[in-house]
Amino acid sequence: MIARTGGVIQSLFIAGDWGTTRLRLALCDGAAILDRKDGPGIGALTVSAEATFLSLIMDWRRIHGDLPAYLCGMVGSRNGWHEAPYAVCPADPRSLRGSALRFAVDGLDVAIVPGLTCSNPLGAPDVMRGEESQILGAILLHPALSRGKHLLALPGTHTKWVALEDGSVQRFMTTPTGEFFALLRAHSQLTKAAPDTQPATPAGFVQGMARGRETRGRAGLLQTLFETRTRQLIDGMKAEDAVGFLSGLLIGGDVDGALDCFGKPRLVHLIGDPALAALYAEALAGAGVANEKLDGGDCAFAGLRAIFER
Amino acid sequence: MIARTGGVIQSLFIAGDWGTTRLRLALCDGAAILDRKDGPGIGALTVSAEATFLSLIMDWRRIHGDLPAYLCGMVGSRNGWHEAPYAVCPADPRSLRGSALRFAVDGLDVAIVPGLTCSNPLGAPDVMRGEESQILGAILLHPALSRGKHLLALPGTHTKWVALEDGSVQRFMTTPTGEFFALLRAHSQLTKAAPDTQPATPAGFVQGMARGRETRGRAGLLQTLFETRTRQLIDGMKAEDAVGFLSGLLIGGDVDGALDCFGKPRLVHLIGDPALAALYAEALAGAGVANEKLDGGDCAFAGLRAIFER
Numbered sequence: 194m195i196a197r198t199g200g201v202i203q204s205l206f207i208a209g210d211w212g213t214t215r216l217r218l219a220l221c222d223g224a225a226i227l228d229r230k231d232g233p234g235i236g237a238l239t240v241s242a243e244a245t246f247l248s249l250i251m252d253w254r255r256i257h258g259d260l261p262a263y264l265c266g267m268v269g270s271r272n273g274w275h276e277a278p279y280a281v282c283p284a285d286p287r288s289l290r291g292s293a294l295r296f297a298v299d300g301l302d303v304a305i306v307p308g309l310t311c312s313n314p315l316g317a318p319d320v321m322r323g324e325e326s327q328i329l330g331a332i333l334l335h336p337a338l339s340r341g342k343h344l345l346a347l348p349g350t351h352t353k354w355v356a357l358e359d360g361s362v363q364r365f366m367t368t369p370t371g372e373f374f375a376l377l378r379a380h381s382q383l384t385k386a387a388p389d390t391q392p393a394t395p396a397g398f399v400q401g402m403a404r405g406r407e408t409r410g411r412a413g414l415l416q417t418l419f420e421t422r423t424r425q426l427i428d429g430m431k432a433e434d435a436v437g438f439l440s441g442l443l444i445g446g447d448v449d450g451a452l453d454c455f456g457k458p459r460l461v462h463l464i465g466d467p468a469l470a471a472l473y474a475e476a477l478a479g480a481g482v483a484n485e486k487l488d489g490g491d492c493a494f495a496g497l498r499a500i501f502e503r
Numbered sequence: 504m505i506a507r508t509g510g511v512i513q514s515l516f517i518a519g520d521w522g523t524t525r526l527r528l529a530l531c532d533g534a535a536i537l538d539r540k541d542g543p544g545i546g547a548l549t550v551s552a553e554a555t556f557l558s559l560i561m562d563w564r565r566i567h568g569d570l571p572a573y574l575c576g577m578v579g580s581r582n583g584w585h586e587a588p589y590a591v592c593p594a595d596p597r598s599l600r601g602s603a604l605r606f607a608v609d610g611l612d613v614a615i616v617p618g619l620t621c622s623n624p625l626g627a628p629d630v631m632r633g634e635e636s637q638i639l640g641a642i643l644l645h646p647a648l649s650r651g652k653h654l655l656a657l658p659g660t661h662t663k664w665v666a667l668e669d670g671s672v673q674r675f676m677t678t679p680t681g682e683f684f685a686l687l688r689a690h691s692q693l694t695k696a697a698p699d700t701q702p703a704t705p706a707g708f709v710q711g712m713a714r715g716r717e718t719r720g721r722a723g724l725l726q727t728l729f730e731t732r733t734r735q736l737i738d739g740m741k742a743e744d745a746v747g748f749l750s751g752l753l754i755g756g757d758v759d760g761a762l763d764c765f766g767k768p769r770l771v772h773l774i775g776d777p778a779l780a781a782l783y784a785e786a787l788a789g790a791g792v793a794n795e796k797l798d799g800g801d802c803a804f805a806g807l808r809a810i811f812e813r
Binding site: 213271310315317318319320351366367368369370372373376377379380381382383404408411412413414415416417418419420423424426427428443446447450451453454 | 523629661679682690691718721723728734753757760763
């Protein structure tokens, strides 16, 4: 279905992925993205969410008039713009199209997609906001995901591991792997000797991943992380490889832990930033698991478009 | 033996525990501490280590003349004042008395106690600087530690677990548990809702410790830490209890991991800050292990005094 505004049938809309650290807005015409704008995340607002949003879309409004907007992510959290309730798993992301929180702002229709909540494989409550729209988009772009069982991983600040069955999210688990890595890089002594911009070297990554696997079952992160420092002090590890070592310990531990919790599939679908997805792919390969990579941005906008077109 | 300065037999000396974050200096007369001064850690110097040291002891010099100084901790690291080499384990801390790095500064004799290095129970290199002097003091204050096997824990920013046999350090392991907790408290979303000064509540601590034990073997920190947030969002956990939950997950994981690595003794000697030692004692009790608490400051000065009196 397409939207009507003032009696004119139109396919123009605004889609926005508004997370804690970043807002990514797109002016869409059906499947085509006509323009993009970036703004501050919900955790970095200097003025209200409403003022931020209206100021960013001003140019689009001037040209195209009042367009409906579809938003996902932390914008729907308690500390966001308006709180959108969580849908409870098992939940088919396609059903979210009917349950968006809708409100009007300065004559514009805005809809916020609800997040998901579940009891994760360890029996704890878990939540997502924003990834449900990426998953919806992934299902629509890759119809094979709507049949059978699949394990998805959405690596990031808070990585999500998602068990999908016949296109419905059964359960998922959040691992704050990216946040950990960033905190340790920025503030700890572990990799202080490497410049802030030093990426994870492949050699260091492989070594960290192997070390995590070697000590698995005998020890956890608390017992192995300090090696990142001592291998530089005593073993002659290069400072740049220490960054990779840290990344390998963390991502290897994330992947192995998730495979323990969800069971080991033949294939994992990786949705997200290509550089980060490549590291997860390597850790999966080390565990004998294949992967297929989907672009996170494509999936998010496909999901929001589907909500617009419901 | 007592020191001679200018032909006068004297028992006055300066003892200093100079770590990354803090310098604690004491003017000692044998076992008596006459005065104390605190200064910046090696990682927080605004002027050189030498200038910092000389300015802090100026008053003591004016009254008592040139006194010998005995220092331990990161002051002896590569980025400290002068690098003191590590002694290799197994090492009897009492033997460190003969191997201090000695140099003169503005007419003062300064000695820096070497740190220790070992291959830890996981086969990785490990290091300590400063704790060896606390261990030496602990052995001297508690002669029972000089006979038989003992497991010591020195909880802190970088907790040290130490296997002692007949007064000799066989091996040890560093767990950056305190650093982790501080980083997550200061920067992550996990406990953001609680005020910065919120201590770990007993109820939250017990819950976190129990949860870590419940998931042990099935999952690690990466898989459980996010619960600190979701239990507040979904389960109604109070923000203040979330701080305790985080602490319980981390300290419980530290204790259980160490008992796995070193074997489970009847008793662990805890050396350090009383409030932190109490949390470790609780986690040990939960694993069926008794504890005896020794004051960290007393042990450090007793160790440095022994080096002065060698």
